[in-house]
Amino acid sequence: MRVTLARAVYADADIIILDDPLAAVDAHVGQHIFEHVIGPNGMLQGKTRIFVTNAVNWLPQTDQVVHVEQGRICSIGRYEDLVETDELFRSYLQDSQVDVSEAAGHHHHGANAALTQPTNHLAPYATEADADPRKATPIDGTELRTATKKRHGKETTKLIGVEEFRDGGVTWQTYKLLARNMTYWMVAIVLVGYALGSAFFLVSNTWIGTLTTHNYTLADGSVDQRYKGFGLAIYAVFILAQLIFVAFGLWGVSYGIIKAGRSLHNSMLQRLIRSPMSYFDTTPLGRILNRFSKDIDTIDLTVPSYMRYFLNAFFLSMAFAFLIMIEIPLTIVFVVPLMAALYLVKLFYQKTAMQLTRIDAMKRAPLISSLQQSFAGSNVIVATGNSNRFIAESHQKVDELTAVIHLSNGASQWLAFNSLIITNILTTVVGLLAVFGRDNLPFGKEAASVGLALTSTVAFNIIVQWLVQNLCDLEQSLLSTERIRDYSDAPIEAPAVIPDNRPPPKWPYQGKITFTNYEARYRPGLDLVLRGVNVTIAPGEKIGVVGRTASGKSSLTLALLRIIEPASGSISIDGTDISKIGLHDLRSRITIIPQESALFSGSLRLNIDPTEEADDQQIWDALQSSRLKAFFQNSPHGLNTPISEGGSNLSVGQRQLMCLARALLRRSKILILDEATAAIDFETDQFVQEVVRKEFADETVISIAHRIHTIMDCDRVLVMDAGRIVEFDSPATLLDKHDSLFYQLAKTAGAI
Incomplete structure (x- = not known):
């Protein structure tokens, strides 16, 4: 309250509205504040002060008294006049245990007497200054709950703790935490489902190539339709098996991440509910709200999407890579170094992207805090005419967050461009081998093999770009798991029950x-x-x-x-x-x-x-x-x-x-x-x-x-x-x- 009062003084407005600012302070402090700030000789002298209070001991020192009952103004006038002439006001003073007859005597001593002798007749509320000069000293900072120095001159902990800023990528502990909350058997279902689905995808493509290359003909020269029907039936079985196992993988990701998100949310919530009050003294509300809103939303919605995309792209890219190397074995000489180059590009990008993601989270928390505080204090902001200042501060925080988002988008485009260049090199190599090696290489005369290799290369080109982008996005989204893990390790109070x-x-x-x-x-x-x-x-x-x-x-x-x-x-x-x-x-x-x-x-x-x-x-x-x-x-x-x-x-x-x-x-x-x-x-x-x-x-x-x-x-x-x-x-x-x-x-x- 005293900080708010200091803000009102600093505003230097012509009209000051004070809503019972002395209710929560003792009589000595209240007297000090009234004399030095609010009263006729205080810092606000010469300004219009509307002083709302339940403490009637201050009324003799005001110019006008407005008596309000049940939302209506009952009387208005000088204190001495109301004491003498207004029966309702006198009744109110009597209910407040004020000696009205003595209060009325102030009218005969003039205004100055009323200002200098307000206390003897106001038994429950009066704040007469004590003669002890020690009581007139200003309030010092020792009453604050946090001090600026420890004993012996050492620095204390800060009033608001600085949010930890990590370097590097997602640690293995974060992956282990996510897997543990998904449950390890669910992780196994996901990996086995996608692996077997990709294996059947590889087998089905190889089988269809073999089926089109070897046609069994009858004595009359016609194609044996029974063999073709049998081959297509086998192909359909492979496709069905692929769909079943991929469906299991998709279900495992969705169910597992929902389970992990619920577990992480409940763990963080239970931890924070059990945290001591000192933890909330040093942790802004915006940080906590950011964890329960943005980070939980990321785990529930973003992580499963990126995980499905990544696993699908990873196993498909492996399948296409094996197809290309099976059909054109010479491409292995180029696939390995190109994949290594792609990995180096990903590492270079990830260092920047991860830090941008962390900065995004750190810039988002102050924005949430600012909005929450603005909504909570909207009536005060509007009443004091500070709307433009708060809007400008909000715009500044939004601009800072948007700048980080634009940088993240720019870095993402850089990754896509470099991935495209590297993967197109492989497409070019396979095309050249197919054209210039048709008479010299063993696969040259097998049209099905060359066609399968070329189509697989084109698909591999697209999927690998998708793989790298989704891997980076997945790691960035897993930073939310890392941030929630920090709050799941927040200090807690003693056990609720022993x-x-x-x-x-x-x-x-x-x-x-x-x-x-x-x-x-x-x-x-x-x-x-x-x-x-x-x-x-x-x-x-x-x-x-x-x-x-x-x-x-x-x-x-x-x-x-x-x-x-x-x-x-x-x-x-x-x-x-x-x-x-x-x-x-x-x-x-x-x-x-x-x-x-x-x-x-x-x-x-x-x-x-x-x-x-x-x-x-x-x-x-x-x-x-x-x-x-x-x-x-x-x-x-x-x-x-x-x-x-x-x-x-x-x-x-x-x-x-x-x-x-x-x-x-x-x-x-x-x-x-x-x-x-x-x-x-x-x-x-x-x-x-x-x-x-x-x-x-x-x-x-x-x-x-x-x-x-x-x-x-x-x-x-x-x-x-x-x-x-x-x-x-x-x-x-x-x-x-x-x-x-x-x-x-x-x-x-x-x-x-």
């Missing part, structure tokens, strides 16, 4: 959580985000977790779910070390309501009960408890009401309430609220807190919050700073200590 160490079905029984000397980092090479964490959370205890931005609050959540693994130490739940059990067994027993709701394209039922374990009444009860039943009952589809991807057809508050309903249906012993109410209005926030207190009274609840008031009724508060637990006690005890960090955070937030 059969020898599965927790009991009702685990956790109580919800006791113990951190012991726990330390963790997001991935190797980065600094620790949690340092020496030692804490015990009692069963059924309600714990609030607070701290400034990047203090390690959300990292605790990731550690509990083993999204990040420990660098040292351990976490146990009800005495069970969570590092010793499978990830599925762990994560299926913990419920989390995240800040950004996770909804999927599908029905309401699917989003509330993804595992399909609850009946309709249980789902309606969960919706009733989350105050959504009336809304969806009005829909003619009921529980089958369609939900758009990401819940885009619902409001932010409704999306969070759906996550609450999901948690209510699941009923785990441990519930985590990770900034679950940061982006919703105060009324919905209060409702969520009430539901959690009522419905999860016996469960262990860990509530991570920037809004201090949301955790004031917790049993204990855990205060994080720089990845360490600096305070852990009841809210009242910590507030009594004026030198505590929690007291400073509460004071900055106006909670005291």
Whole structure:
């Protein structure tokens, strides 16, 4: 969000629209951003700022307040005027726990007083600047999940990994991988089918030549028709055998490649689903989409076509070569060196073609990423007037990809031209031998032999060109197998289930959580985000977790779910070390309501009960408890009401309430609220807190919050700073200590 805000400042537009940019930051950071960027003395001063927010503590520092309810503007005017004259606005402030009588007093102190004293009367949201000068320092880069340097000055891994660029052709490991996924017996069927089909093709052509040369005549000089009929029957048998074996070969290629494509796709998908989050932090989405779209499409459609063409051309060319050498043995002197020359041309071409194919794939991934990002952010792009820039960038990426495609086509034409020259040399040699050797060579007077040799040479000329081109195309298309193999070897998380160490079905029984000397980092090479964490959370205890931005609050959540693994130490739940059990067994027993709701394209039922374990009444009860039943009952589809991807057809508050309903249906012993109410209005926030207190009274609840008031009724508060637990006690005890960090955070937030 802060990067987006920086982009808005950099745009230097006359009108700035800010859609609740301070929802996901703590009070100190929010105060800093408002004072230095958004507020009357910030970097955007002098510009028109439309500031949408649920936090009413900023309203006294605005020129005009627009109060919106149910899609209608209820009132508009200066804050002080609305407090004095607008009953609906005053009611809204009271619902937000604002001392309206004190707020109205600002009208008598003038505008400047309203700007300099906004906090004492705004209990839940105020952000009065603390007198401690350390709090006024700008936010530094240490809060980023990736650092630019390792400890001791060594370079860390890059934020986005560079895609590996290989040299050379397709390795034997790639062919072996494809054969293994096709299954070796299927490969044997393909090779035997094509080999026997070509053998019968060779025999049939030789037989028809013999049949036309030796005619058996009767005593009266007529041709023995029985012999001719017998010969044609044998020829038909050879042709039928050829068709049968070639059909087996074609079936083997089609079935085998489909099987291999499915196996490679599933292997890559299962691997990526099991990959740790750190892998996706360093791998752009465009690369992954490129593998699942272009590369899978190549394996499913392009590889079988080129493989059929290549195998057909290879065995046919061998058959024609044997025919030519059988009929005119002297041609062997020319066939071998010409084939060697053709192979050298192919090698020379392949070095360039393979690299062009790899460059094509590398240029295609950024284009897919750019299109995906443009579609996802189309409303922002249009709203900020950057359509032309994104179109120009897209055109540039398309031009770069098209340039590679044109080079590939040019190289392909070069190969075809050189292959044509080499194969035509053989045609010329056979023709000259047939003409000038008719009186001196043994085959010269056998018209059938010469004719068969000449026709075979012409066919050999065409098929060899086809063979070389399809061999090169096949090797290039097999690069997709190579690229998928790389992702099939992606790192994976710990096993989902460890059969020898599965927790009991009702685990956790109580919800006791113990951190012991726990330390963790997001991935190797980065600094620790949690340092020496030692804490015990009692069963059924309600714990609030607070701290400034990047203090390690959300990292605790990731550690509990083993999204990040420990660098040292351990976490146990009800005495069970969570590092010793499978990830599925762990994560299926913990419920989390995240800040950004996770909804999927599908029905309401699917989003509330993804595992399909609850009946309709249980789902309606969960919706009733989350105050959504009336809304969806009005829909003619009921529980089958369609939900758009990401819940885009619902409001932010409704999306969070759906996550609450999901948690209510699941009923785990441990519930985590990770900034679950940061982006919703105060009324919905209060409702969520009430539901959690009522419905999860016996469960262990860990509530991570920037809004201090949301955790004031917790049993204990855990205060994080720089990845360490600096305070852990009841809210009242910590507030009594004026030198505590929690007291400073509460004071900055106006909670005291």
